[in-house]
Amino acid sequence: MKRGNLADVEWQGRFDWQKAILFNEEDLEAKGSKMQVIKLQPGGVIEPHYHKVRTEVFYVLKGQGSILLNGDEFQSKEDDFFLCQPNTTHEFRNTGTDEFIVGIFRTNDPGDADMLWVKDKE
Numbered sequence: 083m084k085r086g087n088l089a090d091v092e093w094q095g096r097f098d099w100q101k102a103i104l105f106n107e108e109d110l111e112a113k114g115s116k117m118q119v120i121k122l123q124p125g126g127v128i129e130p131h132y133h134k135v136r137t138e139v140f141y142v143l144k145g146q147g148s149i150l151l152n153g154d155e156f157q158s159k160e161d162d163f164f165l166c167q168p169n170t171t172h173e174f175r176n177t178g179t180d181e182f183i184v185g186i187f188r189t190n191d192p193g194d195a196d197m198l199w200v201k202d203k204e
Contacts (some may be wrong), residue, residue, distance in 0.1 A: 084109055088119065088143070088183070099126050099174075104185075116188045122147065122176040130173040130200035136191045138172075140164040145182035148175045171200055 084105065091102035105117040114136075122128065130150070140149060141163045149156050149164060150173045156164070157177070166172050168190075176182035 091119065093121065097128075099123075099128055107191075112189075114189060114191045116191055117185065118188070119143065119183055119185050120174070122174060122182045124176050124179050124181075126176045126182070128174040130171050132171045132198055132200070133168055133196045134198065135168055136196050137168060137189045138166040139187040140166060141185040141187075143183045143185050145176065145180045146178040147182040147184075148177050149173075149184075150175070 086104060091104065093100040093102050100121045101118055102121075103116065103118045107113050107115050110117070120128065142158045142160050144160060146157070146159045149158050150171075151164065151166060152171050156162075158164075174182070174184065
């Protein structure tokens with residue numbers, strides 16, 4: 083068993099947002115699976131991107147923001163969850179006044195090569 087708390091995770095800076103890996107594929111004993119959290123400060127954005135192979139489940143842990151899936155905007159708050167299948171363009175925007183923290187469970191994750199930014203596609 084492995085246990086943790088969000089207050090104790092080691093956040094890694096990534097562009098203008100942060101992420102922390104909670105469980106990796108070795109912890110989960112499932113190749114290509116990962117559990118992570120992302121954190122955006124008020125006004126923070128994760129630009130539109132998609133994955134050709136990876137499936138992700140988003141679970142809003144704290145704050146409020148918008149999650150866009152293929153251009154459809156969903157105002158989200160704590161305890162909302164979403165399924166994001168391969169080739170679904172998605173982005174995150176913190177529209178609140180507090181941190182926006184989202185848990186992300188990944189399956190079929192081949193690694194960073196599967197993170198494709200829409201701006202690079204244009």
